[in-house]
Amino acid sequence: MKLNERSLAFYATCDSPADNAGFLYKRGERHTAYHRRWFVLKGNMLFYFEERESREPVGVIVLEGCNVELCDSAEEFAFAIRFGGAKSRTYVLAAESQAAMESWVKSLSRASFDYMRLVVRELEKQLEEMRWGLAAGCGGCQGPPGSWKPKPLGPEQCPERLPALPAVLPKENGCAVWNNVPGLQRPPDASGCGGQDSEGHPQPPPLPPRGRASGSEPGSARAAAPQGPSTFCLLHERYGREVTRLRQHWQDRRRGPRP
Numbered sequence: 054m055k056l057n058e059r060s061l062a063f064y065a066t067c068d069s070p071a072d073n074a075g076f077l078y079k080r081g082e083r084h085t086a087y088h089r090r091w092f093v094l095k096g097n098m099l100f101y102f103e104e105r106e107s108r109e110p111v112g113v114i115v116l117e118g119c120n121v122e123l124c125d126s127a128e129e130f131a132f133a134i135r136f137g138g139a140k141s142r143t144y145v146l147a148a149e150s151q152a153a154m155e156s157w158v159k160s161l162s163r164a165s166f167d168y169m170r171l172v173v174r175e176l177e178k179q180l181e182e183m184r185w186g187l188a189a190g191c192g193g194c195q196g197p198p199g200s201w202k203p204k205p206l207g208p209e210q211c212p213e214r215l216p217a218l219p220a221v222l223p224k225e226n227g228c229a230v231w232n233n234v235p236g237l238q239r240p241p242d243a244s245g246c247g248g249q250d251s252e253g254h255p256q257p258p259p260l261p262p263r264g265r266a267s268g269s270e271p272g273s274a275r276a277a278a279p280q281g282p283s284t285f286c287l288l289h290e291r292y293g294r295e296v297t298r299l300r301q302h303w304q305d306r307r308r309g310p311r312p
Contacts (some may be wrong), residue, residue, distance in 0.1 A: 060237070063092060065100040065110045068307045072096070078107075078128055078147040086127055087147060092157075097164045099134075114144060123163040130154040134161065163179070173238040 073094040078087040079101060090111065091100040097117060100110040114134065124133040128147035132154060135143045148154035162168070 061100075062109045063100075064095065064098075065102075065113070066108060068303070069095065070303050072164065073157060075153060075157075076149065077101075078149075080126070080128075080145040080147075082142065085127075094147075094160055094164060097166060099161065099164070112120065116161060116164045117166065119165070123156050123158070132158055172236055180285075 060301045071093050075092060076089055079090050080087050090103040091107070093100045093102070093110075097115060099114040099116055102110050103132075116134070118138075119134050120138045121132060123135055124131055124145060126145060126147065127269075130149070130151060130153070131145060131147040133143055133145045135141075146157070149155055193290055257306065
């Protein structure tokens with residue numbers, strides 16, 4: 054891998070927020086002596102400086118294809134960064150406390166793109182399961198019995214068959230899942246129960262007939278009242294506020310203290 058030294062030096066010392074930073078003791082490659090260095094973790098790159106005020110890093114460790122684990126060493130609170138290659142170097146570091154060591158091990162273990170790829174895949178899987186759960190609750194698509202396979206949803210696509218609904222329907226904010234599907238209206242029955250089929254599985258309530266708007270009925274042309282926000286919307290709003298707060302904090306730090 055070819056790395057541009059000037060670009061790395063700028064990235065290491067710029068005002069972008071770091072994932073972790075602090076002093077660690079680093080064991081030398083040829084000698085077993087430990088040297089106190091200032092470490093900065095940004096993304097999957099671990100920079101280390103001679104001093105905290107240094108303008109350029111002494112070195113950088115690219116955290117790809119490695120494992121972070123505890124190790125036995127003369128120094129207390131030691132851990133190692135081991136790479137898979139036979140001739141790859143093992144970096145032995147030591148923190149100043151148990152809490153600092155646990156924080157660094159956790160941060161370094163989650164810094165690689167491989168870990169981020171696993172997290173993204175897991176989130177995509179959960180999102181797909183949630184979508185299929187909502188689609189199963191709407192009851193708009195039916196097909197012959199048998200095994201079904203997920204297909205990408207589109208404007209003109211529909212799954213061949215939906216799985217049977219569970220015995221206990223999942224709820225969000227006290228309402229059945231199908232009540233949160235965009236474009237569906239709340240069933241006229243306040244209990245939210247749609248009955249059961251011949252096999253005893255609960256069915257979603259039928260959609261009410263579409264009313265015709267007329268001038269004599271002032272409220273007939275209005276849209277149905279919006280349902281409560283789904284879990285995805287709540288999470289999106291929650292983490293959106295967190296990102297906004299962190300961005301504002303970073304901008305305040307970049308502008309510096311007010312006179």
